Amino acid sequence: MVASQEPPRLAHRVTVVGGGFAGLYAARSLGIDPEVRLTLVDRRNFPLFQPLLYQVATGALSPGDIAQPLRSILHKQRNTTVILGEAVGIDPDRREVLLADGGPIAYDTLIVATGAHHTYFDHPEWAAIAPGLKTVEDATEIRRRILIAFEAAEREADPDLRRAWMTFVIVGGGPTGVELAGALGEIAHDTLRRDFRAIRPGEARIILIEAIDRILPPYPPGRSASAQRQLERLGVEVRTRTRVVHLDEEGVRVTGPDGTAETIPSRTVLWAAGVLTAKFARTVAAATGAATDRAGRVIVEPDLTIPGHPEIFVVGDAAVQPWKPDHPTPGVAQGAIQGGSHAARVIRRRVLGRPYEPFRYSDHGDVAVIGRLSGVTNIGWLGPFGQQGGFTAWLLWLGIHILYLIGFSNRIVVLVRWAWTFLTHGRGTRLITGSELLPPIGEPEPPVMAPLDPDEVVAAGD
């Protein structure tokens, strides 16, 4: 292996751990710099467009539509090496990142962009019962559970068990929880309307549970109220000031605003609450003595580096990126994109020996979509026009998400799928995949199936 071209001497070695929004925007921003040698380490071979993951979970999109191979995104960057591997440790003195399987990677500057995942706080045993939504596997598992629940209800003769199969509880009223609830409302009342014979999907109960006094806490109260109205129009019960105290395969036990407890029988509980940074960021904090907050996010300097370690950046959801006093950058895609880009800018200017500015988050606003043709926005720089609900919010959401989708082919595919979903009220990718293909039967002795005689069933379905 002979070099066809002599590489520049003493190039600055930048290692990026994590290929999500923050890591990818840092890598792309440094990719054209001949002074920099870039290594990107990720456990997965593709970055995921997280804001659309709930659409995979609800059958509107395929996993491939919202992901693009990391190597193909970065293959034009001649200064970049991609390593599929898991970073498990750091030696800040020797400036090396340690991998689970493979030799250490040396760096001159390190960018930690490992993001966050959901957490069940003190109840790790809830993970198996109530899946969260962070990975492609989570999304196809949630899709499987939602579709299987309707299938099981169709076959269940016992009215109580049937009701439990048709009750969906979503824990957490943030953007993910709200969007999941809206999509579920649409599925029950619209998509599946004509698909079953023994059940009416429109009779499904969809319950959104939030611990504080309103949903969508990052938005102003007026927007939260608008979102709640729109969800209720889709048949979603919104329960604020309600806490989950127990969770098992039979259902959820909650305490309401007045402290009274209630058990909701449900076979499908989805988790959209609680965020914890990935382990590597916490490992780096421990090795460098940096402080973390309750969610494990690393407290960084105004330039996003670790105190005393100007060569280590922590960006995106792994860090408490400063913004307003007592108000860090929100954990949204824009925060990660801007954090990653900032780290790259600082590195470039340092390499050139130039001064640089601290990180400043520029709030482009938030948009959440609630089912078909409706949503809420909160876009500060548009003034009063930035506070939209309903159709305008939905249109804005559409444009913004298409704009940020990486990979041109995916943009077209997603547009086609959305156009189709919109025109036909269908959801094309409602595939039940995985190992457990058939719904478990609720009782030890299987009851006589409801749709036994096709004659009866057709009549009932009319």
Add this chain to the structure above:
Amino acid sequence: MVASQEPPRLAHRVTVVGGGFAGLYAARSLGIDPEVRLTLVDRRNFPLFQPLLYQVATGALSPGDIAQPLRSILHKQRNTTVILGEAVGIDPDRREVLLADGGPIAYDTLIVATGAHHTYFDHPEWAAIAPGLKTVEDATEIRRRILIAFEAAEREADPDLRRAWMTFVIVGGGPTGVELAGALGEIAHDTLRRDFRAIRPGEARIILIEAIDRILPPYPPGRSASAQRQLERLGVEVRTRTRVVHLDEEGVRVTGPDGTAETIPSRTVLWAAGVLTAKFARTVAAATGAATDRAGRVIVEPDLTIPGHPEIFVVGDAAVQPWKPDHPTPGVAQGAIQGGSHAARVIRRRVLGRPYEPFRYSDHGDVAVIGRLSGVTNIGWLGPFGQQGGFTAWLLWLGIHILYLIGFSNRIVVLVRWAWTFLTHGRGTRLITGSELLPPIGEPEPPVMAPLDPDEVVAAGD
């Protein structure tokens, strides 16, 4: 639940087991018939467009692109009930199909359309080593293995192990094996060309093994030779009259035409040989005393019913559908579609008390695609024009597959993805998903990684 309309008395109850091409075409054909009450039973909630499954395995399409939910395909058929369930037994006297979990389903006429899957003959232990290609899960598993192999090679320092990671063996030279080999050749020489730094994907060895004296046995010998030339142009080694005698994680042991044995070190062996009908068809044969062939296919009467049981049809890959003397209908999509449609036609005419014809397979010809812009066809009714190779074959293949893809939105999505793949030489859905995300390391003590120093690596990649 009150019927809004009185169902017709004494409707003829038809139960279809299996929702592949054969079952689905039977169900759709009977779906408008008010004299019939139809029940379709399938283990999966979606039919799969099998002819394009290899494209999922090779990252050109997503699983959702080639599948459509069964309920949404059939939801307009008011006389049809879909049951997600596994048929495990039959009582031919009481005319009932038994399900694994749930009460029996009564029928007046039964259509068995449960298809076939691959088999490892007397070596079930090979299944874990060399995955076959029949389900969506198979396809994503094969995709994972192919992509992981290149990733592992990129990280492997030992040249022998690296070579084993970059050697791909495909067992079976039928259409699936040929199309897989062609797609792999394209991936290695084109798609991944610029994606790695330490390895050259173009140096991958792709070996296609076939036991008889030529690949694509359903085609005339001239077409087989053309396919072999086209594969060789893509860098695929074609080995005919070669048998696999042993398979393990280290590689494949084969015996060649002259009887000499050879071991091919390979970490990725794919299985495209051996077909066995699904168990339910064999259960039905045993319960009714019908004969089966070596592959477990049920020997049926000229009208596709079981001897002595005119009320039980066996169609598609589950049956030996008659065609020419000593030459049954080939196990392709067209055979299944025509078999299912025939059963529906006979049932309709019987209900009306009219006479009906025996099954006659109409050969529309075969098309296989071999990588980019090339393929082979064998289309009898086009005369000499039906024997095409190269680009014409590729275009024909494109048109035919788009035509038969179920679900209009999927057709557009597939077209967009193909156009993109064609224009950019990329494959958008190269996602490594599943539980084992990282490649296992070949040696107990991990060697120093090849791309340790980014400087070196960039030079090597030029």
